[in-house]
Amino acid sequence: MNPATNAQASLGPPVAGRWDLRLWGLLSVLAGNMLIDAIEVSAMIVALPSTGRDLGLPPTGSQWLITGFAVGFGGLTLFGGRLVELLGRRRVYLCALLGFAAASLAGAVSDEPVVLVAARVLKGFFAALTAPTGLAIIASAFPPGRDRDRAVSVYAFFGGAGFTAGLILSGLLTTVGWRWTFVFPAPVVLVLFAFAARLVPGDRPVPKAPRHFGVGGALALTGALLCLVQGIVSVPRHGWTDVRTTGPLGLAVLLTAALVAAERTAPRPLIRGRLLRNRTLVRSMAGAAALNGVNLGLLLILTTRLQDGLGWSPLRTALAFLPASAPLAVTALFSRRLIARYGTARLIALGALGPAAGGALCLRHPVPGSYVTDVLPTMLLLGAGFVLAFPALNTQATSRLTAVDRPAGVGLYQSAVQISAAVVPALAAALTAGRSDDRPALWLVTAVSLAGVVAGVRGLRARPGRTETPSTGE
Template identity: 35%
Template sequence: MASDSPVATRLLLVVVLTVQFTVALDMSVVNVALPDIRDDLGFGAEGLPWVVNAYALTFGGLMMLGGRLGDLVGRRRTLLAGLTVFGLAGLAGGFASSPGALMAARAVQGVGAAALAPVAFALITVNFPAGPARSKALGLWGATAAAGGAFGVLIGGLLTESVGWQAVMLINVPIVAFALIVARRLTPDRPAAGGARRLDPGGALLVTAGATTLVLGVVRAERQGWTSMMTIGTLVVAVVLLAAFVLVELRVPAPLLRMGLLAHRPVVGANLFMMLLFSGQFAAFYFTSLYLQQVLGYGPAAAGAAFVPFSLGIVVGSVVATRTVARLGLGRLLALGGALVAVGFGWFGLTFEVDGTFLRSILGPSLVASIGAGLCFVPLGTAATSGVAAHEAGMAGGLINSSRQIGGSIGLAGLVTLAASVTGPEGGGSRRELVHGYAVALEAAGGLSVIAALAALVLVRAADAGTG
């Protein structure tokens, strides 16, 4: 897409980082506004997480199709289409007047994001050579996600408090307009050479339906119980759909996900790590937002400001990772990052108290967990594309981003269910019970990060020789 000239490379990087910022912003900007959205539109306790999940599930479920579409029809064209859908859906969400309308807008916005994230990731891996140049670009990619998260929680709180929650849905519209203007200046690219030249919409439908049904089953377990026929039936349907997806991918000539890609241990390790890491991180943002507002009594703006140290820590961790990945290796750096995230989440569980304060309950664990998360972006990006051909860069980008979104959605649903099992219906009417439920969920999130760190040591070491 871009030529070898410095100007073209910088222009490409501006587009990629703007897309990454926008997608990260949209994930975080909504969290602080959740209580106001619930009160204004009448969401129930079970429905509120779907403001996040409606976006995350279409995002994660269709991302492999979005990445493959970029490989086959051109990444610039896919990028422009994704930006257009994303912006229009954000506009619709800002004018939503019912829970159903908002969730529909969020789901469509996830469709646009599913075209954006894997294509942006593929553009880095294809246009920046392996080594310091790619590590620097991946470090900026991770730091930009943190900047989007920081700006999202801060501006989300300010807009919710001063204008209304609708403004958090509209904030992406001018950013998307800027990205469209810049992206149109990119040199039109040719579809990547190699591989079969067909799409796999059937595979995309199966993986999206399977993931959605799986999360629905986990969410229903909160009310129905894990042993109820409704819960068991929903989970069985999810397993059947996902198994059908695997069978389809093994048989079609142009699969959405070529199963041979999973023969690379670093690729498997990176995706497993990403899924486990974000299973905890999505939930950490969700529960910390509720803790700040429902327990400590923060307004939306103050709650947004309380998230800034977390996002700044990710920037610090990304910078450190860029400078140390060649020396430490992918597996060890991922294990170190996962261990720090686990310590931070566990610390949250210990310091969440009814009479907590920002300094005692939030600042320390936020910094530890976020620096750990920041350490992971560079090695994750490198391991996820280890041994992957250029014509499958979008496929690899779709897979790693799908792991993040689907893992985050399932983790959020599961940990919300865990917290509810501790607090009882609607938090049992007690702030102390609410805090206990939040703490237990965050400690469980820390446990997931421990498993991620161990998986990195076992599976990702095979790619360490290629990091220099």
């Protein structure tokens, strides 16, 4: 009996209220992998200055180690969803785990910046396969209702804790050597793979869909993002009129046009047009993109200033950032109660004010003199914004989607979040390159956060007083 059949037979039909050892093991594997995926989002933030100095990279070059992961995640999320649909959850999930481990090892042993960035892009792609697939596996393996909600809450908790864990681990490992931030996920993921091969159930038979993978659209979107980021970070060094700037930016425009053409003529487009007409989804995408972009943009600005400008160690910098990330991990298990009581619209609007206020506070003292007065308030406001708004945005995004549209809608939402994570830090790095004054970059992230405030206010006006309950993924 092959592992897929064995796992499915051993799991048997889920029974409400009864989790056997294999179900607990399955949830542990999925949550552990979600933890690693989330760690990767923050792992390079505090390691960035050390990596840049060691490789001789300016901020506009080293920022690729952050934005590369986001490009892979955001550009290929929709394509990853199509792969899962056509090839099956189990097969894609296991292959993605192996690919993630291989990319981690490749980045750890290379001195070539191109290889390091390619490894980060690939890790982003593999994370785009495992993160949503893990949630889909939970939906199929756990009974609907309280059991599934408990499993999803644990999964979300590990996702929320991952960003915090990534900061701490990166701070500790970079003290020894920045390469450890690349290599440490590999053995962990290989252990998870060994258990996943036994525990992840095979897919139940479904009618075969037309095998259109949408490779052209996926490559066009990813290529457009890569060219856009390269064009942005070329401006400080080469100016707006140099071909090394205009070339990538022009190619980004052409690839975007190719994406639109490919999607219009595709028998099964990756981006469904009707989803872009869903105002609730689009508003959620805008709010979540602003929140994530501002968070990573501010942390990029501050980590460079604290380490290169003030001589802070990576570990000290990581600890300084904890108030921005730890609150979400602590409150992840209670977010559903908060949403049920106050509704998504009010939480999103209130949470969007936190990053905006945090960015404005940083503008008072672009070069921090005191952590307590110049950095900590901004970190606390960022943390409060995530606690209030991020789970509510995730819930609101799918609240008006049918069961048929939900997977594609979630993929589109996640793409928007990660695209912002690529573009905003790239803009921040470009605006800080060669400058002793971070105000232009801080004005940028403040403006992006205000766009999130506008999206939150529009949500209040769209459905005043309405309470949206969280989806259980059924």
